[in-house]
Amino acid sequence: AKEKEHMNLAFIGHVDHGKTTLVGHLLLQAGAIAEQQLADGEDKFRFVMDRLSEERERGVTIDLAHAKFETDKYEFTIVDCPGHRDFVKNMITGASQADAAVLVVAVDDGVMPQTKEHVFLSRTLGINQLIVAINKMDLVNYDEEKFNALKDEVSALIKTVGYKPSEVEFIPLSAFEGDNITSKSENTPWYKGKTLVEALDDLEAPEKPVDLPLRIPIQDVYSITGVGTVPVGRVETGVLKKGENVIFEPAGVSGEVKSIEMHHEMIDQAEPGDNIGFNVRGVGKNDIRRGDVAGHLDNPPKVAKEFTAQIVVLQHPGVITVGYTPVFHCHTAQVACTFLELVQKMNPATGQVEEENPDFLKTGNAAVVKVKPTKPLVIEKIKDIPHMGRFAIRDMGQTVAAGMCIDLVPAK
Numbered sequence: 001a002k003e004k005e006h007m008n009l010a011f012i013g014h015v016d017h018g019k020t021t022l023v024g025h026l027l028l029q030a031g032a033i034a035e036q037q038l039a040d041g042e043d044k045f046r047f048v049m050d051r052l053s054e055e056r057e058r059g060v061t062i063d064l065a066h067a068k069f070e071t072d073k074y075e076f077t078i079v080d081c082p083g084h085r086d087f088v089k090n091m092i093t094g095a096s097q098a099d100a101a102v103l104v105v106a107v108d109d110g111v112m113p114q115t116k117e118h119v120f121l122s123r124t125l126g127i128n129q130l131i132v133a134i135n136k137m138d139l140v141n142y143d144e145e146k147f148n149a150l151k152d153e154v155s156a157l158i159k160t161v162g163y164k165p166s167e168v169e170f171i172p173l174s175a176f177e178g179d180n181i182t183s184k185s186e187n188t189p190w191y192k193g194k195t196l197v198e199a200l201d202d203l204e205a206p207e208k209p210v211d212l213p214l215r216i217p218i219q220d221v222y223s224i225t226g227v228g229t230v231p232v233g234r235v236e237t238g239v240l241k242k243g244e245n246v247i248f249e250p251a252g253v254s255g256e257v258k259s260i261e262m263h264h265e266m267i268d269q270a271e272p273g274d275n276i277g278f279n280v281r282g283v284g285k286n287d288i289r290r291g292d293v294a295g296h297l298d299n300p301p302k303v304a305k306e307f308t309a310q311i312v313v314l315q316h317p318g319v320i321t322v323g324y325t326p327v328f329h330c331h332t333a334q335v336a337c338t339f340l341e342l343v344q345k346m347n348p349a350t351g352q353v354e355e356e357n358p359d360f361l362k363t364g365n366a367a368v369v370k371v372k373p374t375k376p377l378v379i380e381k382i383k384d385i386p387h388m389g390r391f392a393i394r395d396m397g398q399t400v401a402a403g404m405c406i407d408l409v410p411a412k
């Protein structure tokens with residue numbers, strides 16, 4: 001059988017609106033599939049690749065995160081729901097960038113603060129496809145009027161951040177009773193649209209960013225007998241071919257690609273999404289480290305002296321002021337960065353400017369800020385290479401903010 005295309009799916013929405021119940025139902029009805037078995041047999045790259053996937057999975061705390069289910073066309077992996085720890089960090093650092101989101105809104109409760117926040121956040125995080133599940137229809141006797149009223153309200157909301165309501169499916173369902181999830185419900189004869197599974201099947205597969213510049217954030221660097229130094233990472237964008245010249249930044253070392261290995265096999269070229277180990281002539285184990293990024297010598301990764309970012313403050317016990325220096329997690333890098341300037345404060349639900357040069361930022365604020373990495377950091381403008389422009393800001397053991405780079409001053 002042909003391998004199904006893969007999609008990462010996020011479930012977003014206000015707490016208690018039924019995300020977990022809905023995911024549970026999908027897994028039951030659409031048939032969860034077993035974790036892929038690792039190929040048997042020992043070889044030297046196996047250890048490396050296993051380590052890599054362990055790192056990916058680390059920090060997953062809820063049962064449903066990373067669960068998989070299939071529809072006719074796709075294999076879906078569920079990425080953490082927001083509200084669950086580390087969702088934003090996972091999304092931003094790329095471990096589980098969602099290709100689409102299901103926004104769950106309970107019909108008895110309607111649009112709530114987290115509904116708005118998550119809609120804005122999904123847009124900021126680059127989730128371009130949305131399905132709206134109007135849940136708990138059983139609680140309102142499957143009333144068409146109530147469905148339509150909430151559909152209008154949610155349409156207006158998603159429109160403010162740039163989604164096109166006409167391209168979004170609104171589905172009346174009950175996660176509890178199973179209406180309109182895998183089959184059309186007799187309880188909603190007035191509804192002529194798709195079931196949730198049909199809507200999922202009609203999503204567009206993400207395009208592989210093969211035409212963007214090559215970027216491979218390095219996850220780890222190994223020394224392998226008979227091969228030499230093997231940096232390991234996932235190709236985020238572009239295509240890497242054997243024999244090409246690559247440079248690692250900020251390390252600044254370069255050389256020719258001698259070999260590329262994936263799933264314990266030698267390959268001639270690697271594409272976005274591929275987890276690879278590769279060997280570069282003349283680059284030693286101590287020349288490069290986790291957080292460096294490989295790119296082609298003629299289009300090297302950008303090292304920022306300073307950058308301008310759009311951020312959302314998710315949870316901060318105090319206030320953020322100029323001089324604050326938390327750790328930024330960007331692709332595989334972790335670098336402390338100092339806030340140099342608070343440029344603008346915005347409404348987190350609409351993005352509208354509320355204040356120029358605010359004195360401080362607190363939980364719930366969105367803002368444009370200028371920051372300076374305390375040591376060299378590779379980051380790209382979101383409009384140039386979206387996959388390399390997002391970051392999470394961590395402090396005191398939690399993700400305090402999330403954002404993206406909108407402009408930068410190169411280091412050289």
Ligand code: GDP
Pocket residue numbers: 013014015016017018019020021022135136137138139173174175176177
């Ligand atoms: P989450 O916080 O969004 O993950 O919400 P949960 O899935 O935990 O659901 C919150 C509560 O709503 C639970 O008590 C569920 O049993 C209930 N619930 C979820 N979906 C439905 C539904 O379609 N109908 C009804 N009546 N209750 C639901």
